Amino acid sequence: MTLRLKIVENTVFKQKPVSSSNLSAEDKHSIPRGTELELHSWDRLEEEKFYIRVSLAKENFQGKNTWYAFIPHVQVIPSIVKEVQCCSTAIVKGLDRQIIAEMNRIVPGILVSFDDLNVNLGSAVWPYLQPPAKRALERAIASAGDKMTITSAYRTIAQQQILYNHYKNRRCNIALAATPSRSNHQSGLALDTPYPTFWGRHLSQYGWRWLGPGDPVHFDYKGSGRRDIRSLSVRAFQRLWNKHNLNDKIAEDGAYGGQTARRLNNSPVEGFGIAIGEFRVLRLSQPYMQGEDVRKVQSALAKTGLSIEVDGFYGPGTVATVKQFQEQKGLTADGIVGPATLEKLAF
Numbered sequence: 001m002t003l004r005l006k007i008v009e010n011t012v013f014k015q016k017p018v019s020s021s022n023l024s025a026e027d028k029h030s031i032p033r034g035t036e037l038e039l040h041s042w043d044r045l046e047e048e049k050f051y052i053r054v055s056l057a058k059e060n061f062q063g064k065n066t067w068y069a070f071i072p073h074v075q076v077i078p079s080i081v082k083e084v085q086c087c088s089t090a091i092v093k094g095l096d097r098q099i100i101a102e103m104n105r106i107v108p109g110i111l112v113s114f115d116d117l118n119v120n121l122g123s124a125v126w127p128y129l130q131p132p133a134k135r136a137l138e139r140a141i142a143s144a145g146d147k148m149t150i151t152s153a154y155r156t157i158a159q160q161q162i163l164y165n166h167y168k169n170r171r172c173n174i175a176l177a178a179t180p181s182r183s184n185h186q187s188g189l190a191l192d193t194p195y196p197t198f199w200g201r202h203l204s205q206y207g208w209r210w211l212g213p214g215d216p217v218h219f220d221y222k223g224s225g226r227r228d229i230r231s232l233s234v235r236a237f238q239r240l241w242n243k244h245n246l247n248d249k250i251a252e253d254g255a256y257g258g259q260t261a262r263r264l265n266n267s268p269v270e271g272f273g274i275a276i277g278e279f280r281v282l283r284l285s286q287p288y289m290q291g292e293d294v295r296k297v298q299s300a301l302a303k304t305g306l307s308i309e310v311d312g313f314y315g316p317g318t319v320a321t322v323k324q325f326q327e328q329k330g331l332t333a334d335g336i337v338g339p340a341t342l343e344k345l346a347f
Helices: 089-106 131-144 157-168 196-206 230-244 258-265 292-303 316-328 339-344
Strands: 003-007 011-014 028-031 036-043 051-056 066-070 074-077 119-121 148-150 190-192 208-210 218-221
Touching: 036 089, 051 074, 089 157, 089 230, 131 148, 131 196, 131 208, 131 218, 157 230, 157 258, 196 208, 196 218, 230 258, 292 316, 316 339
Parallel strands: 119 148
Antiparallel strands: 003 036, 003 074, 011 028, 011 066, 036 051, 051 066, 190 218, 208 218
């Protein structure tokens, strides 16, 4: 499976997410519209609203292969969950972020980050636990007086689906994998460490229990205040799917069955568009982008007096109206709803 980056508008790759005028010649590189580049990986940094960071697999410019790209000018070519064959689950981080965010929208604060603790984290590790589990982990680390290496903690159902697919297809030396929503790692109460003997002495004092010799690196929090949230992870995905697939909705019941499995396997690893706040960058695509954010933009355009059908689909008619609005406001009339257009629409 190959991740690719398509340049949809003439753009400038940058070493820092700032205006091109503030960068030296060696820290920027112009890329023409229509270029496609193979990616090793890409990432959306929480502190950056308008840029993604891309790592190029083959090309390098100015001797560098990692650059910042302006979101409205680029498109990560979708790859879906069922196509993943690499053994690392880090490839699905974009979708992971959306699932975790949706869980915390349904039940605010149900998962909290523990990356502020004294820990070393693996590249695919999501540092999230339920609040009582984090507090117990913090006390255990303080008791040990040492930095803890963690190789797995919260695992989204998208990550678990990849592992389960590997298991069914006999890939990556995975001898056994739970179906999504059944793994303890979807509970926000589990973690793995490669040093279980040392850490077991400290974790056991604060409500953590070693799973046993069958999975010697694994610990579960069994203390007070914990909740079983595994069905919540499924429900979060179901809600996320429905927001972006208005004509293919599924039950939001928290049950992982065939209908949910099929949609999860067909979900883009980079997530359902790149969001700015609650909005994605909207552009004409095939199939059409759809969802509540499209509907809100259409409603805002209608309020300006422009003629538009508010149907939640970002099709040619909506693009034409967006271009008309952009011309009225002195913007580049490209039909792409990005930060500048959203600002003029008063979002």
